[in-house]
Amino acid sequence: MELSARKDKILSCVVASYIQTGEPVGSKAIAQEVGASPATVRNEMASLTELGLLEQPHTSAGRVPSQQGYREFVDRLMEPVSLEPREMRWIDAHLSPFDSGRLLASAARLTAGLSRCAAAVATPGGAGAKVKAIQLVQTSRRTAMLLLISTGGAIKNRVFHCDYDLTTEILRFFFRAFNEQAVGKDVAEITPAFLQGLAARLGGMYALAGAPLRALLEAAGDTVRTEILLSGQMNLLLYPELGQNGARRMLDLLERQEDMSALLEQKQGRVTALIGRETGQPELEQAAALVARYSVEGRDAGAIAAIGPMRMDYQRLTATLAYLSHQVGEHLTTLTREE
Numbered sequence: 437m438e439l440s441a442r443k444d445k446i447l448s449c450v451v452a453s454y455i456q457t458g459e460p461v462g463s464k465a466i467a468q469e470v471g472a473s474p475a476t477v478r479n480e481m482a483s484l485t486e487l488g489l490l491e492q493p494h495t496s497a498g499r500v501p502s503q504q505g506y507r508e509f510v511d512r513l514m515e516p517v518s519l520e521p522r523e524m525r526w527i528d529a530h531l532s533p534f535d536s537g538r539l540l541a542s543a544a545r546l547t548a549g550l551s552r553c554a555a556a557v558a559t560p561g562g563a564g565a566k567v568k569a570i571q572l573v574q575t576s577r578r579t580a581m582l583l584l585i586s587t588g589g590a591i592k593n594r595v596f597h598c599d600y601d602l603t604t605e606i607l608r609f610f611f612r613a614f615n616e617q618a619v620g621k622d623v624a625e626i627t628p629a630f631l632q633g634l635a636a637r638l639g640g641m642y643a644l645a646g647a648p649l650r651a652l653l654e655a656a657g658d659t660v661r662t663e664i665l666l667s668g669q670m671n672l673l674l675y676p677e678l679g680q681n682g683a684r685r686m687l688d689l690l691e692r693q694e695d696m697s698a699l700l701e702q703k704q705g706r707v708t709a710l711i712g713r714e715t716g717q718p719e720l721e722q723a724a725a726l727v728a729r730y731s732v733e734g735r736d737a738g739a740i741a742a743i744g745p746m747r748m749d750y751q752r753l754t755a756t757l758a759y760l761s762h763q764v765g766e767h768l769t770t771l772t773r774e775e
Contacts, residue, residue, distance in 0.1 A: 451509045455747045460498035503712040533767040548668025553744030558700045560589040560737040561662035570614045584655040589732030589768040592658040594651035626656035664696045675745040689719040700739035702727045728761035
């Protein structure tokens, strides 16, 4: 759709004002910024309404952007912005890069706080990922922790208990056997049938292998599944345009892991804006989602998303999610290489 420069300016001003206030925008409010009389702005707003880019909630009210208007703004009118160095330092200071679980949980909290929306973070999935390494760490006389590290950036652990005293030699034996047989395999290949074959190669140690083998199977199962971490769900109640029923339906959607995983499966290397019906979810017809995919060791791994009203601050949030997803990917890559 080709618009005049003045219509472009008016549409941008209406979107910016409505994002900030949540109130319909009248011609007088933006006339000076547009550089035209209120009457001229009013006529142009009427034309934009006929084109489907603005809507008029009430006869005497101002205008608000339509779904199509937001799409036009995001695709063509929104100017890219960059975070200031102090903003990037603040985000870095509030990430927790010490392990993958805390890192992704802190990313969800940061997204919710910075967006004032609900946040969803998809953990690295195991589809197509391979076993990179297996570690065994003794935690007490008869217990140990198994860690499975995948090429997708996931690090899953399981504590197992044995009915015999563990020794350094026993753990070293299982460490060698597990890594020799499992490293390089697709995580999805770590099945009961695979473990039966592995157990058969353990010789006389087979009788001692039940607990660590179960731990390996459970860790692999956790790695294959993509988990959705949530934060800031109550932020949705701050937006009257969503209504109590609308916010409640969105909260229900957030809890459905399969639907959320599908929503977060967007293109790698960009922040994707899904507005209204574009989300493919009836619960989000009056809402929007901004989704940023992150990579681990150059491989698409997971996503970070802000989910809220259509009037979210697309410009600032696009820059924020782009930086945050990049940092999360870098930290997960470092953690994967260190393990």
